[in-house]
Amino acid sequence: xxxxxxxxxxxxxxxxxxxxxxxxxxxxxxxxxxxxxxxxxxxxxxxxxxxxxxxxxxxxxxxxxxxxxxxxxxxxxxxxxxxxxxxxxxxxxxxxxxxxxxxxxxxxxxxxxxxxxxxxxxxxxxxxxxxxxxxxxxxxxxxxxxxxxxxxxxxxxxxxxxxxxxxxxxxxxxxxxxxxxxxxxxxxxxxxxxxxxxxxxxxxxxxxxxxxxxxxxxxxxxxxxxxxxxxxxxxxxxxxxxxxxxxxxxxxxxxxxxxxxxxxxxxxxxxxxxxxxxxxxxxxxxxxxxxxxxxxxxxxxxxxxxxxxxxxxxxxxxxxxxxxxxxxxxxxxxxxxxxxx
Amino acid sequence: xxxxxxxxxxxxxxxxxxxxxxxxxxxxxxxxxxxxxxxxxxxxxxxxxxxxxxxxxxxxxxxxxxxxxxxxxxxxxxxxxxxxxxxxxxxxxxxxxxxxxxxxxxxxxxxxxxxxxxxxxxxxxxxxxxxxxxxxxxxxxxxxxxxxxxxxxxxxxxxxxxxxxxxxxxxxxxxxxxxxxxxxxxxxxxxxxxxxxxxxxxxxxxxxxxxxxxxxxxxxxxxxxxxxxxxxxxxxxxxxxxxxxxxxxxxxxxxxxxxxxxxxxxxxxxxxxxxxxxxxxxxxxxxxxxxxxxxxxxxxxxxxxxxxxxxxxxxxxxxxxxxxxxxxxxxxxxxxxxxxx
DNA sequence: ACCGCTTGCTAATGCGTATTAACGCCGTAA
DNA sequence: TTACGGCGTTAATACGCATTAGCAAGCGGT
Numbered sequence: 001x002x003x004x005x006x007x008x009x010x011x012x013x014x015x016x017x018x019x020x021x022x023x024x025x026x027x028x029x030x031x032x033x034x035x036x037x038x039x040x041x042x043x044x045x046x047x048x049x050x051x052x053x054x055x056x057x058x059x060x061x062x063x064x065x066x067x068x069x070x071x072x073x074x075x076x077x078x079x080x081x082x083x084x085x086x087x088x089x090x091x092x093x094x095x096x097x098x099x100x101x102x103x104x105x106x107x108x109x110x111x112x113x114x115x116x117x118x119x120x121x122x123x124x125x126x127x128x129x130x131x132x133x134x135x136x137x138x139x140x141x142x143x144x145x146x147x148x149x150x151x152x153x154x155x156x157x158x159x160x161x162x163x164x165x166x167x168x169x170x171x172x173x174x175x176x177x178x179x180x181x182x183x184x185x186x187x188x189x190x191x192x193x194x195x196x197x198x199x200x201x202x203x204x205x206x207x208x209x210x211x212x213x214x215x216x217x218x219x220x221x222x223x224x225x226x227x228x229x230x231x232x233x234x235x236x237x238x239x240x241x242x243x244x245x246x247x248x249x250x251x252x253x254x255x256x257x258x259x260x261x262x263x264x265x266x267x268x269x270x271x272x273x274x275x276x277x278x279x280x281x282x283x284x285x286x287x288x289x290x291x292x293x294x295x296x297x298x299x300x301x302x303x304x305x306x307x308x309x310x311x312x313x314x315x316x317x318x319x320x321x322x323x324x325x326x327x328x329x330x331x332x333x334x335x336x337x338x339x340x341x
Numbered sequence: 342x343x344x345x346x347x348x349x350x351x352x353x354x355x356x357x358x359x360x361x362x363x364x365x366x367x368x369x370x371x372x373x374x375x376x377x378x379x380x381x382x383x384x385x386x387x388x389x390x391x392x393x394x395x396x397x398x399x400x401x402x403x404x405x406x407x408x409x410x411x412x413x414x415x416x417x418x419x420x421x422x423x424x425x426x427x428x429x430x431x432x433x434x435x436x437x438x439x440x441x442x443x444x445x446x447x448x449x450x451x452x453x454x455x456x457x458x459x460x461x462x463x464x465x466x467x468x469x470x471x472x473x474x475x476x477x478x479x480x481x482x483x484x485x486x487x488x489x490x491x492x493x494x495x496x497x498x499x500x501x502x503x504x505x506x507x508x509x510x511x512x513x514x515x516x517x518x519x520x521x522x523x524x525x526x527x528x529x530x531x532x533x534x535x536x537x538x539x540x541x542x543x544x545x546x547x548x549x550x551x552x553x554x555x556x557x558x559x560x561x562x563x564x565x566x567x568x569x570x571x572x573x574x575x576x577x578x579x580x581x582x583x584x585x586x587x588x589x590x591x592x593x594x595x596x597x598x599x600x601x602x603x604x605x606x607x608x609x610x611x612x613x614x615x616x617x618x619x620x621x622x623x624x625x626x627x628x629x630x631x632x633x634x635x636x637x638x639x640x641x642x643x644x645x646x647x648x649x650x651x652x653x654x655x656x657x658x659x660x661x662x663x664x665x666x667x668x669x670x671x672x673x674x675x676x677x678x679x680x681x682x
Numbered sequence: 683a684c685c686g687c688t689t690g691c692t693a694a695t696g697c698g699t700a701t702t703a704a705c706g707c708c709g710t711a712a
Numbered sequence: 713t714t715a716c717g718g719c720g721t722t723a724a725t726a727c728g729c730a731t732t733a734g735c736a737a738g739c740g741g742t
Binding site: 007056058059060061063064069071079080081082090093094096097098100101105106107108109110111128129130131153 | 446451
């Protein structure tokens with residue numbers, strides 16, 4: 001019952017028991033080496049003092065000695081807890097947290113990263129990434145220059161989502177968009193579609209490029225016609241698609257799919273009877289629709305989980321593949337049907 | 342370009358620059374005492390080395406020496422990122438993150454706290470709360486023993502949600518349930534209700550007790566009849582309420598309200614024509630209902646924000662009220678109408 | 683009596699930072 | 713010439729813990 005304000009330290013316990021601080025540390029850590037041992041009665045005396053005072057080792061000092069703080073940083077260009085609902089990032093974080101809990105690490109959210117030109121920056125006046133043992137990077141698009149610098153500086157990190165090389169291979173856990181997209185196109189081909197379209201950027205973020213690549217590959221493989229249309233305005237896009245005689249549309253962004261479906265309705269086109277729609281992934285923006293879209297699901301939670309797993313392996317120096325692609329789960333849905341045009 | 346795995350230290354910078362570790366520390370902390378000063382050119386040399394290496398002070402060491410590292414801890418008894426949707430805690434975290442970003446602190450999520458007896462514990466073998474400068478505690482119910490210990494040990498923390506004294510006043514930012522509840526009851530009274538009920542625990546968590554207290558106060562004030570029924574099964578509860586001739590029900594839990602509305606429907610009772618329903622706060626569990634409930638909204642985001650504000654004040658030693666109650670915003674809704682019984 | 687071995691413990695050190703006291707230098711006043 | 717004070721920097725230390733090397737005592741064997 002020390003009324004003093006100061007925390008009880010091993011030194012205090014040592015003095016109370018008439019032993020050295022080292023002894024207290026040894027007893028605490030239950031070390032049973034041949035090299036260092038403590039007589040049972042001494043051990044008991046120390047333990048009693050510990051119990052009496054309610055002593056707990058200071059985690060800060062412990063980690064100083066450890067050379068590891070067991071913090072995993074989480075960096076996102078947007079706020080980690082977005083204000084908007086229908087949150088795309090949430091599942092990743094669920095996986096990240098679950099795995100972090102499992103391996104006994106705390107998560108450090110870099111909320112203090114200053115916002116420049118409308119988004120956070122990794123590198124800035126005082127880059128706090130180093131505060132953690134390693135970091136998870138989250139975002140549809142990561143600045144290649146910043147990635148390159150991370151690699152050059154040898155900072156342990158893992159990206160959620162595949163990334164192109166940036167002056168070296170980038171450790172990542174991504175979704176296998178090409179394979180998943182190819183599967184969707186094949187399904188459409190089997191249903192008789194011969195003129196299909198990819199609607200979206202198809203470039204910029206790796207996840208977009210990967211989808212388009214899968215689309216293009218499958219189109220060539222099947223020997224059918226595939227057009228690529230950037231999304232601008234629903235009416236314009238739909239005009240173009242109709243001109244090309246497209247019967248199935250593959251949308252990069254779920255939300256764009258919802259908008260196109262609406263436009264189709266306006267033109268008295270039934271989905272999927274007159275026009276098929278396939279959503280290449282989950283909504284990244286809120287989208288309102290009653291349709292049960294055909295497409296695939298990004299294994300977000302699993303990606304988060306495995307990203308932490310890979311990071312952990314990197315930190316432990318355990319070998320292992322540092323680039324992983326996870327399969328997307330197909331969703332049957334109700335917007336893809338037999339071609340009819 | 343140090344390819345070594347070790348993190349860069351002040352000592353490294355010092356060696357690179359040909360100065361002492363002390364000098365580096367001084368430059369870093371921008372100390373401008375009369376007692377200790379550094380020539381501008383030396384300072385510049387050091388700063389360049391720091392920039393080149395991307396050095397950041399080890400937060401652990403800093404905290405050991407300095408007692409501060411600009412981390413704010415966030416402790417929750419449940420996972421911070423819950424798997425379920427319709428997440429009750431999310432808005433609190435949005436506010437917490439926003440304010441943390443504002444004051445330039447990073448957030449440390451204590452995901453590593455081990456689960457004992459089905460929930461996380463603050464105190465255990467190595468309590469990591471101290472790793473942060475201060476902590477935000479989140480949860481419907483916080484163990485009073487753990488709170489008492491936090492207070493006794495003088496750990497800086499703030500609870501989101503009002504808490505009873507635990508061996509001393511608990512710093513908190515809570516919602517003013519009593520006032521908000523009184524207002525709802527008064528509204529019902531004005532509409533002619535004379536026999537009303539409170540459905541819920543009304544005890545245990547402070548937030549429950551506060552609601553019931555408001556209810557009781559208002560009932561007494563109005564000189565009407567108020568009964569308290571614990572929620573068990575919808576049918577049972579409804580039976581009891583009908584026996585008492587209740588015309589307006591105040592539910593502690595939104596979800597229970599939804600269930601009761603359903604039960605009412607089963608008995609051909611129209612809401613609100615035959616029976617009024619008031620929800621005392623937002624859903625804490627997912628609830629499916631088409632009803633636009635009358636009641637009030639808990640200022641969750643604002644509570645999170647202000648909790649960080651209070652914590653920051655505590656850490657700075659700035660005075661100020663450490664117990665705040667925020668008003669709840671009334672929601673007109675469509676489930677409270679003129680009494681009819 | 684000496685060596686060698688075991689047992690039980692401690693002194694010393696390092697981890698990375700912040701702080702304090704002090705040191706050497708230079709110029710100026712006494 | 714000496715004393716002195718401002719300037720720029722550093723050596724030393726503390727923080728609380730873990731770890732390593734090593735010390736002292738006891739004991740059996742030659």
